[in-house]
Amino acid sequence: MNSPRRRTTWTSPLRVRRAPRWERQTPTWREARPAVIAGALKRATARPSGNWYVVGASREIGARNRPYGRTIAGVEVVLWRSENGALRAGPGECPHLGAPLRDSRVVCGTLMCHWHGLALDGGPFAGWEPYPVYDDGVLAWVRLDAAGGETPLERPVVPVRPVPVNALDAVFTVEGRCEPEDVVANRLDPWHGSWFHPYAFVGLKVADTPEDGGNDAFAVDVAFKVAGRLAVPVRAVFTAPEPRTVVMHIIDGEGAGSVVETHATPLTAPGATNPRTAVVEAVVAASDRRGFALARAAAPVLRPLMRRTAGRLWRDDLAYAERRWSLRSTGRFPG
Ligand code: FES
Ligand SMILES: [Fe+2]
Structure with missing residues (x-):
């Protein structure tokens, strides 16, 4: 590996995380204020995509x-x-x-x-x-x-990613009955993580919201479940660089520098009565671990696994986005 942080002794990224029983977690609904999510969504949709x-x-x-x-x-x-x-x-x-x-x-x-x-x-x-x-x-x-219908930009707003030589990427696509903003809104609600995806996350805590200032980001401390009580703790930061993209940057912990980009591409024309949206999720994983070089070599085998993990989360997240659309389109959305 060509990382300056080369490790001489191997340390496991896994930590034991004793998750409370699902119903004993701290409820997050008080913090997950609809106005905070709506504000972040509004600012995201106002940014240029350049078409x-x-x-x-x-x-x-x-x-x-x-x-x-x-x-x-x-x-x-x-x-x-x-x-x-x-x-x-x-x-x-x-x-x-x-x-x-x-x-x-x-x-x-x-x-x-x-x-x-x-x-x-x-x-x-x-x-x-x-x-x-x-x-x-x-x-x-x-x-x-x-x-x-916007002023065209010469290039798209591509999120900052790890350098390709150190990275492993996988792209996962699913389609749902909703508009792109429903997909973006789901991603701008980090509070649902441990409640809605208990199989994937433990102890999710939102450390910063756009209201705390800074660069219009949500910072989240969370552990990704691997097996049983073993989990990988990280700090992740969510931003929306353009109206149809939400990026999660892992800034601390295993895989720091990795990104997960969620892109919502409308399939139907603007204003369609039955809108359909494709969610194109790109995982660009980076690590300074020696084992990661092997992982890159095994990329053809790992990609389908990475896609499968994303698929499980997206089945639930699409249900959230589709529900949001169905309430919005009938004037019943509480946010
Ligand atoms: S050549 Fe394409 S339709 Fe005739
Ligand atoms: Fe989710």
Whole structure:
């Protein structure tokens, strides 16, 4: 490892955490004031996104020379890679007679329509205009100016991450019936952790909220359950750098420097009656432990495990976000 904090003797990151019985935990509802969450959400949604939307995992796009299609904010988008691996993106309808380009083929970096052979190299052609696209190494982003309606930014607001050579990343995607703000609001309520996810967290304590000043962040002390009473204690800080992203930075404890990014990408057009949102969660894990080099080598095996952990949490968190939407859309939301 090339970390200056190389350890000479191995110490376990695990600590014994005796969790109180679920019903004996300290209730958090008094601290979890709806106005604090709503205020943080309002400030997050007011930040610029520059009309950039996360599409999905960068490594999934262009695999096996197949185009990648997704509807984002009601806009059908197709993405593929040129011969040198650069991302290309544009409308998902063929400009000739509307074939779904996501089902077409990529031949030597050119997208060839499977209905009549129209070829797109990624530049404008016959009324087909490319969309700006950005590959940050973990995630692919596309800029949809008409859907976003903000002043465009040249690049998306990509969270600060550990240096790739020291990091291991996994991307997990789920879809829910809600709007992006419901996903963001769930993430800006750290108080639900030990109550709603008792299988994952022990002793969660919110140490700082945006109301305590600083950089509009929530700081949380929590132990991640590993097995039985064994858990890994960390301090995590949550921020929302743009309207559809909440980032958790682990700033102290095992894996300090790691980030978990939650990106909420609307699939349906703004104002849809039955909105759908994709949650694209990127875990970029870092560690200065020697074992981590081995973990990186085992990445293909570890990624599905990391995804499975995220999946369990997200089943519950999506239920929270969907419930929030269902109450909001019927005027019953208490916050
Ligand atoms: S519909 Fe694509 S070439 Fe005709
Ligand atoms: Fe949660």
